[in-house]
Amino acid sequence: MNREIAELGRFAEPTLYILVSLSDGPKHGYAIMLDVEAISGAPLGPGTLYGALARMEKRGLIEALEPVDRRRPYRITGLGASTLRAQLEGLAGFTRLGLDRLRGASR
């Protein structure tokens, strides 16, 4: 796992989901929550969501935009996008390796 994300401990997985969610444009907390639920199939609790958002903001992976009413949208930063890309490429390589080995074992 990418070091930037791995250092987040129990927030590492939610962070990855949130980065993926924000990769197609800014979203506010509730929209992120719904999107992550749709992507992962599991609900994302508000405590975990905002614990992850605070850490991501602190590390410069995302930035907060001006709030609209009570809803503050978040946007992925350049660092966040490059971190997400590196993480997904790492996972893709890991997936290819695992599938190749499975094919080799089944022959």
Add this chain to the structure above:
Amino acid sequence: MSRLVDLYPRAWRARYGDELEDLAAARPLGLGGTIDLVRGAFDAHRHPELVDPDVVVIAAPRPVSRQRYEDLRVARRLGLGAIAGAVLIIIAPILALNGPIVFDGDGAYRDGMAAWPFLLGAMVLLSGGLLGHLIRLGSGHHVARTGAIVALLCGPLWAFGPWNLSLGTLMLVGLVVFAGAAWGARALSAAAALAIIASSIACVAIIGAGVVAQVDRLQGTTVFVIAILAVAPIWLAIGGTLHRLPEVDDDPAASTDAPREASTV
């Protein structure tokens, strides 16, 4: 959920509180979400560095009428008295623990009479603090007011017979009811409510353990002293939440006698 958000640190609430309220309005939390939010509050306290402290916004109390301001000044003085009572409630058990050992037909016991004036004084000052909260709460808040009145009456009575555990227990029950209801009505901070409830439970648990263990009279004094020390934070929580005064608004149409200023403690 809004009450659960109060469990988060002030800086954190100032930064993310509105957004969490928005989530609550959009969808009910459920049990899992509630547990997640409480867990998040613990995490936020462990990592205060995650939120810039400069975002802290201390809400100004709403202006009140001149009469209400004078009432709140009285409540504030009663709160200062309750804080002084914390000193007395710490001195009392120390004196009791150092009292002379007396022998009677049933064996030895420690004479704690020297502590009695301090215990009574502490209870009277706590009752004064609770009276201050009754002034501050104003009308309404029936459950919180009932709990405060029960504690206010039982405390001094208990001081006349500290071994009568039923009066002491009733006082603690009253305090827990007051703290829970006032917290629920946003009239008491989460920290103060938690201090009152946790101290009351700790006191009952310590005395309960002594009763179950069937300690003798000498050991009973030690158990009692530890239990009394455990409740000292209650005096600070009661008194410390009465110190803040709102501004006076001399325009009677703009000011309010509603105890809204209470929500900012």
